[in-house]
Amino acid sequence: MTRDQVEERKVMDEGNVKELGGIIKAIYEKYEMLSRWTPEFTAREFLVILAMRDERSYTVSELSRMTNIPMSTTSFLVDNLVKKKIISRKRRSRDRRVVSIRLTEKGRKAVAEYGRIFEKIAEHMLSTLSEDESHEFLKFLRRIMDYINQME
Secondary structure: OOHHHHHHHHHHHHHHHHHHHHHHHHHHHHHHHHHHOOOOOOHHHHHHHHHOOOOOOEOHHHHHHHHOOOHHHHHHHHHHHHHOOOEEEEEOOOOOOOEEEEEOHHHHHHHHHHHHHHHHHHHHHHOOOOHHHHHHHHHHHHHHHHHHHHHO
């Protein structure tokens, strides 16, 4: 590549990075808007609930790591969700210092309900693309998620 081509590529890459940043910000803002559809949960509570959707037991530190919310805040959110009967807390018999956190029946219903909402939104978003474009789009998103997961 010539020096001019390298500079042109750099400018194009900077533009792409700015555009991607804008898209991510817009998605985050839409997520924030979605959390307002759930007046019984704050945005961060909603994030914790969604992180628990596979119905296994978690610790506060696992939820903190998964949601990228500080441990003290996650602990506070767990307390609130226990009061709302969305999750339950139980000490592990092997190590009483460790607390297992699970979704309650009410929590599983909330995850299912909001899962349906997200599926409808995803369906609507993908409907604007052709089938080939949808496959390519998802392929690129998976590649980005793989990269993000490797950063952890």
